[in-house]
Amino acid sequence: MPNPWHCLLLLPACVAAVTLDCKHIRIDKKDFDLSALGGPKTIHEQRWLPPSISNTTFTIDLCSPLKKLKGVDSKEQCPSGTRVCGVEERYNPIDGVKEVVEVRPIAGEFSTSHGRAMDPEVTRLKESSNTALEGLRIELRGGKFPETRSGDLQKAIVELLCDRELTGNEGFEEDEKVVEAASYGRMGRRADGDNDDEEPELPDLDKGKSLQFVSYKSEKDDVGVLRLTWKTKYACESAEKEPAKEPTEGNKTAGWGFFTWFIIVVFLLIAAYIIFGSWLNYSRYGARGWDLIPHGDTLRDLPYLMKEWVGGLADRMKSGGSRGGYSAV
Structure with a gap:
């Protein structure tokens, strides 16, 4: 059976x-x-x-x-x-x-x-x-x-x-x-x-x-x-696949890759954080101008911090390439 x-x-x-x-x-x-x-x-x-x-x-x-x-x-x-x-x-x-x-x-x-x-x-x-x-x-x-x-x-x-x-x-x-x-x-x-x-x-x-x-x-x-x-x-046995259509004005987003979407999402998150933080500083503390922006002092000092970081990195690279005054025998 x-x-x-x-x-x-x-x-x-x-x-x-x-x-x-x-x-x-x-x-x-x-x-x-x-x-x-x-x-x-x-x-x-x-x-x-x-x-x-x-x-x-x-x-x-x-x-x-x-x-x-x-x-x-x-x-x-x-x-x-x-x-x-x-x-x-x-x-x-x-x-x-x-x-x-x-x-x-x-x-x-x-x-x-x-x-x-x-x-x-x-x-x-x-x-x-x-x-x-x-x-x-x-x-x-x-x-x-x-x-x-x-x-x-x-x-x-x-x-x-x-x-x-x-x-x-x-x-x-x-x-x-x-x-x-x-x-x-x-x-x-x-x-x-x-x-x-x-x-x-x-x-x-x-x-x-x-x-x-x-x-x-x-x-x-x-x-x-x-x-x-x-x-x-x-x-047809030798039929070739149709080429991909160029994205039109209505569907250009169809060709966007992962990296493009990642940049957009990060940008939107940063924008949302700044807007929400500014509203919070204004409603709670009555802040104005730069004080509205979250971590405004840090953002103001960002160019100088970047300059110091780049300068320090360059100094370390120079010191790393030196052999302390000694030369090979």
Whole structure:
């Protein structure tokens, strides 16, 4: 019978094995930091299904589980632990009705709920595809759709392509909800054209994005596979670290060292001591002028004391260098 303490000792290793640490990815003795790509990113697949238009929004977060959206029904969102989620909406231009028809958890960590692990796999493109492409190939698993005994397993394959001109976050600055609302309106006007058999021109919801949709279909062993490409400089093997930014007027203090702060603190302490001591001498003894300053007599005599100290030091150095009138034989 296995010792339960052994299981507890192995638990951290098990957790580390199924977790994708974006900040520390080491493959074939090469290090990658993808933490700058963290956060939810959306991409779309659109299809014309007369009389409706299908729009599947795929949301991915490489670095952490997707957070639940406030104000959205839980049935219209993927379960907790999801890293890649697909939500299909259908819009009918005739009556203007939009509804969510499917929610597909494609990849994530579902060990505690369904017993399926994300089991991430990261490889270099040069090794996985035997090409000169520079970048990474990341596979994320754990999803199932539908969530039944006969449901198909799901996974996402993201190819991060080296592009030194792109960060990978381009195209995600706009409000996603505003973009979709405007696009649905354009689709409705296009669908009301003279030719009912002509497909409406679907707007490009992902124009300018570094992340692009490739395909979503059943592949080997009926596994639903979502394929994406992502152009980013963080997938470059020879990427140099960005130089430190020069401190601006608003954050010059960020570059101050320990010695600078030490001088400032000492100065503030001395100033506080003089101010408090002066107030104390004035309130207690009614002192004026130099008598206000604590140890004013000592401060007045400080130049002379320094002069005597320097003179005495010089005399000692001269006497120390003399051999008392004797010379070596």
